[in-house]
Each structure stands twice: as C-alpha cells, then as structure tokens.
Amino acid sequence: MPSTRYTRIEITPDAYRSLEAEAILQGKTLKKLASEMILRGVSKKALDFVQEPAEPAAPSIVLDEETARVAKKIGATGIRISDQTLQTVKKVILAEGYQGAMLHVAQHTASMERDELHRVLAICRRYKLLPQAAADLVENLNQIESGSWK
Numbered sequence: 001m002p003s004t005r006y007t008r009i010e011i012t013p014d015a016y017r018s019l020e021a022e023a024i025l026q027g028k029t030l031k032k033l034a035s036e037m038i039l040r041g042v043s044k045k046a047l048d049f050v051q052e053p054a055e056p057a058a059p060s061i062v063l064d065e066e067t068a069r070v071a072k073k074i075g076a077t078g079i080r081i082s083d084q085t086l087q088t089v090k091k092v093i094l095a096e097g098y099q100g101a102m103l104h105v106a107q108h109t110a111s112m113e114r115d116e117l118h119r120v121l122a123i124c125r126r127y128k129l130l131p132q133a134a135a136d137l138v139e140n141l142n143q144i145e146s147g148s149w150k
Contacts, residue, residue, distance in 0.1 A: 031111065039078070051080060067133045071144050074123050080142055081113050089117060093135040098125045101138075 011019070023033045039047070088108070093101040098121055105117040120141065124134040137144070 035112070064133070066127075067129065067137055070124055070127045070129050070133075071137060073127070074120055074137075074141075074144065079112055079116060081116065083142070085109060085113060085117075086139055086141055090135040090139040093121075093131050093138060097131055098134070
C-alpha cells in the first residue's frame with residue numbers, strides 16, 4: 001500500500017528561522033507548530049471543507065467501559081485519518097498484534113498519520129486493551145475524533 005504524501009512547500013528564510021525559534025520556545029517540532037499555525041490561520045469555511053465526511057455520518061459507536069476509558073485518554077487529534085488506512089491497520093492489529101501494526105504504520109503511512117497512529121497504538125498497548133478492542137477503536141478513530149463515540 002503506497003503511503004500518503006503531502007506536497008512540500010517552501011517558505012522564506014525569515015519565516016523558517018522565526019518558525020524554528022518559536023518551536024524551540026514552545027517545545028514543539030517544526031511540523032507540529034507549522035501545522036497548528038496553519039490550521040489557526042485558515043478560514044472556518046476551509047476547515048469545514050476539509051473536515052466534511054466523505055460519506056454520510058455513520059451511527060455513533062458504543063464502547064465498553066474499558067475501551068471508552070482508553071478512547072478518552074486518546075482524546076482529540078485534530079486530524080482525520082483515511083478510512084482505508086484505518087481498515088488496514090485494524091486488519092494488521094488482528095493478524096499481527098500491536099507490534100505488527102506499529103511496523104505497518106511506520107512503513108505505510110505519512111508522518112502526521114504515522115505519529116497519531118503510533119500514539120493511539122501505544123496508549124492501547126499501555127492500557128492492555130485486547131487486540132480486538134484496539135482494532136475496533138482504530139477502525140472508529142475518526143468518529144472518536146469527532147466526538148460521536150459517546
């Protein structure tokens with residue numbers, strides 16, 4: 001499965017140095033800070049456009065108490081991961097467990113998705129969530145992100 005790639009952009013040297021200084025001051029990576037700043041700077045209309053679901057909204061998912069606790073720990077991510085990626089990661093969790101899923105994510109996803117999926121998988125593993133529950137949680141990660149998982 002090919003990984004998702006984003007077009008690289010060029011910024012002015014002054015903008016880069018300022019971004020670098022601000023990242024150091026805030027203790028964030030350049031990627032994280034630049035993404036946050038861009039998302040804060042775009043119009044609500046643009047945000048609504050990119051966050052619209054491609055398909056009609058699915059019914060809210062119901063999680064058992066333990067999985068709901070882990071979902072709450074995961075919290076909002078601010079990104080939407082493609083449904084195809086989530087389905088693939090779910091299958092890998094069920095077939096190969098957490099370690100196989102983390103390896104798959106590292107090899108087949110773009111940096112923002114990779115970082116977020118690694119964080120989600122690490123939290124699931126830390127809370128000793130069964131692979132089936134983790135797979136269901138990953139499959140519904142976008143619903144959890146939107147707050148419709150309650």
